[in-house]
Amino acid sequence: MLRAATRADLLGLPIEVAPRLLGAHLATVVDGAETMLRITEVEAYHGKGTGTVPDPGSHARMGPTARNATMWGEPGHLYVYLSHGIHSCINVVCGPDGEAGGVLLRAGEVIAGSDAVAARRGIATPLSRIALRDLARGPGRLGQAMGLRHALHDGIDFASGAAMNGATAQLLWSDLPVGVSTGPRVGVAGLAGTMAFPWRFWITGDPTVSPFRWGRGAAEAARTLEDAG
């Protein structure tokens, strides 16, 4: 069964909310095209003064800015940001209003509207098994698959379902149990990308989970951690 997420569902710390999002569904309608994703991989991001541990890997580490404003706002919205000048990546904003917190949606399985997703992604149909698996494998691909863009849809409210620039979003909890694995976050620089922050969560064994890679200086930081024992 599926149940629509409420703001209260997202009041907790990102590291508490993140694993609960595994197996949940994100549904969007963008310019009339309906698509639904089963979330398989996420990462938690805190911020300055959020929770017991400041997060040096978060966009919010320096405090509120124009870019990260959505992260500091009310839970139940999506923080959609531009990555590397190209990709719109999607976070579920959590924690109380006034505290920075979000969960990056890193990968998922497209379970409805795969033709619309393929069109958004510029992938030819019919989709091979591998192409289907890769539709939303990685945060840039996931954002494009769901049709959300930073300039248009940052701050879109999935708890109310209100339309924003031709789009609506919904988050639906599933009661099917999933196995959860954890590890360092992908592509995050320095100590923040090591087991000092094991804030990546994925469904154990799921084929849509994206490959791991170290961020800049993170492998070295991890070795230092090891040496320190």
Added chain:
DNA sequence: AGTAAGATCCAC
């Protein structure tokens, strides 16, 4: 003002 780097992806 200039530059380096970034929660990435794709082609070479």
Added chain:
DNA sequence: TGGATCTTACTT
């Protein structure tokens, strides 16, 4: 392994 492409943060 490097280029695309643009925003932010840090350095002159």
